[in-house]
Amino acid sequence: MRLTNVSFRYRRRDQSVIRDVNAQASPGDVIELTGVNGAGKSTLLRLLAGLLTPTTGTIADRPAVVGLAPDRFPTEQPFTVARYLDHMARVRGGARWRPWAERLTMQHLLDVRLGELSKGSAHKVGLAQALMGEPGLLLLDEPFAGLDADTRDALPPIVADLSARGVVVVASDHQGGLRGLPSLRHWSLTGGLLTEPAAPAEPVLEAPPVTVEVTVPAGEVAAFLGRMRAEGYAARELSEETR
Incomplete structure (x- = not known):
C-alpha cells in the first residue's frame, strides 16, 4: 500500500489535518503510529481504511479487506454482544468471530447488551468485529485503552500472528503495547506531517x-x-x- 502526496482537510477553507504524506506499507508490516492528541492520527487511520478520501494525493494498493477497530466503539445499538457479532458475520459473508472472542477473553460478555459494556469491554467487541473478516489491512485506534491484563497480554501475539500471514497492521498507540515485536516500524505525526523515526519514541502520555x-x-x-x-x-x- 502506497500513500503519495496525501493531504486532507474537512472543509475547503480549513487547515489541512494531514499534509503531503508519502509512505509505504508492505505485507507483514506492523506500524506504530504516534502523535499528540489532535495530531491527525484517527484521520489518517480513516484515510487508510477508505472511509475518508484524500483532498489531494492518492492511496494505492489498499488490501481488499480492511478491519478497523475504533477508539470508541459505538454501543448505542439494541443488541447483545453475540447478536451484534452474528449480524456483522452475516454482513461479511459468514465470517467467524467466535475464535477471536476466545482469544480476546470475552466469552463472558456474549449475553451482555452493548449499552451495558464498559469502555474496555466495548473495545474488545470492536477488536473482534475488525478481526473476523480476515483483513489484509488491520487498523487499530488506541487498541490497549481500557483492556484488562489478560487481553493486553493476548493482543501482541495476535498481531504477530497476523503479521506472519502478511497482514499490514497500523496501530495508533500512546501506550507502546506493541513495542516488543521485533519488526515494528514507527510513524510519527506532527502538525499533519508524517515521519518515520529510526528508533521508537517514548510513549506520549495523555494529559x-x-x-x-x-x-x-x-x-x-x-x-x-x-x-x-x-x-x-x-x-x-x-x-x-x-x-
Whole structure:
C-alpha cells in the first residue's frame, strides 16, 4: 500500500489535518503510529481504511479487506454482544468471530447488551468485529485503552500472528503495547506531517481531559461535531438547561 502526496482537510477553507504524506506499507508490516492528541492520527487511520478520501494525493494498493477497530466503539445499538457479532458475520459473508472472542477473553460478555459494556469491554467487541473478516489491512485506534491484563497480554501475539500471514497492521498507540515485536516500524505525526523515526519514541502520555466550551454558528454545529468526533474527542451539543 502506497500513500503519495496525501493531504486532507474537512472543509475547503480549513487547515489541512494531514499534509503531503508519502509512505509505504508492505505485507507483514506492523506500524506504530504516534502523535499528540489532535495530531491527525484517527484521520489518517480513516484515510487508510477508505472511509475518508484524500483532498489531494492518492492511496494505492489498499488490501481488499480492511478491519478497523475504533477508539470508541459505538454501543448505542439494541443488541447483545453475540447478536451484534452474528449480524456483522452475516454482513461479511459468514465470517467467524467466535475464535477471536476466545482469544480476546470475552466469552463472558456474549449475553451482555452493548449499552451495558464498559469502555474496555466495548473495545474488545470492536477488536473482534475488525478481526473476523480476515483483513489484509488491520487498523487499530488506541487498541490497549481500557483492556484488562489478560487481553493486553493476548493482543501482541495476535498481531504477530497476523503479521506472519502478511497482514499490514497500523496501530495508533500512546501506550507502546506493541513495542516488543521485533519488526515494528514507527510513524510519527506532527502538525499533519508524517515521519518515520529510526528508533521508537517514548510513549506520549495523555494529559488529563479538559472541558472546553466552543460557540459555533447554528448551521455549522453538525459538521463541527463530526470533525471533533473524527479526531477522537468527546463532543456534544449543550442543551439550553446546561448552557
